[in-house]
Amino acid sequence: MLGRRPAAGACCAAVVWLAAAPACTTKVRRFGEDGAGGGAGGATASAGEGGSTASGGGSTASGGGSTASGGPCDPGTQDGCYSGGRDTLNRGVCRGGVRTCDEDGNGYGPCVGEVLPASERCDTAEDEDCDGVVNQGCTYARCADVPPGQPSGVVLLDLDGTGPEPELPVYCDLTTDGGGWALVYNSVGSDAGATLPFWNIPYAERLATRGEPAISQNYYRGSLYFVGREYRDEIEDIEGTAKTVMRATAEGIDSATMKLLRPAHVSGNADIYVSQFLSGWSSQDRDADPDPGNCALQNQNVTQHYAQCWEYNLGADGDEPRDDGGWGPHLGTHLAERLGLASDDTRFTRVRRISRWTRW
Structure with missing residues (x-):
């Protein structure tokens, strides 16, 4: 008044x-x-x-x-x-x-x-x-273009920069190693058992998007392999310690085989690089990895890059039985010990999170 x-x-x-x-x-x-x-x-x-x-x-x-x-x-x-x-x-x-x-x-x-x-x-x-919202409605070509000072979170990316293609909501890590990292996939452990079926991705959906972009949820955006040039894999153990376990580069991806183009190991664990990056891609209905069998079928239909068959898995346990309640991400305990990560005293330990990031 x-x-x-x-x-x-x-x-x-x-x-x-x-x-x-x-x-x-x-x-x-x-x-x-x-x-x-x-x-x-x-x-x-x-x-x-x-x-x-x-x-x-x-x-x-x-x-x-x-x-x-x-x-x-x-x-x-x-x-x-x-x-x-x-x-x-x-x-x-x-x-x-x-x-x-x-x-x-x-x-x-x-x-x-x-x-x-x-x-x-x-x-x-x-x-x-x-x-109350910073940069609402803004779009960027990559996470690295987000102005310094903005916290990590969901950003709208226009990957080809041409429009009017709908903007893609992508989770950007704006702090680690200079920032500019886009989340390719994220497997989160849960006693609810929802993670294992999430990673049953059929061949026809290999470049699609699943889930919402968040560091606390299961998420997959295969289309980012087209633009990604630098990669890092990050694992958070069951006690909450997170580490970058592998760094690599590539120049795109073959969309038919899902093999990365001209991959190169930069740093970190070489076994993870070979098994989960250098190798082909396997799903229950299309096997393009170098292993004689179908690694996805052998591991509860979990789709991912495989070699012999895996050092980490986004959804299945490596111990028998392979389904330990649908927890989700597992890492070979021998690697956990080498990387300084905690284990659950089994051969293939549960971890809280396995994330793959890319930038370009």
């Missing part, structure tokens, strides 16, 4: 958020502090004789803040102000300012120092339109 102007003949005092009533003590508040700048009742000034009160008198609120009203005020007194919408104040970059009563006491000058909502920019990590 807007405040009332003082009664005729009443003298004026310094305002709090809105104009106040007859001669009292001066008190200045910043807008938005201790109730200043609120709605009706946000600040009151007691009157002299007669006992009347003015609740935010002598000023108008426009869009959730105060503006110069032309009403009477004490020269030189100041008041907090904000001319943007109330729901944007102190959100994102938006901040209130201060306005000063003119030397004749006729009204307030401009709101100095306020920062109002502006068009969202995609080259900063700021919320310029003050809607």
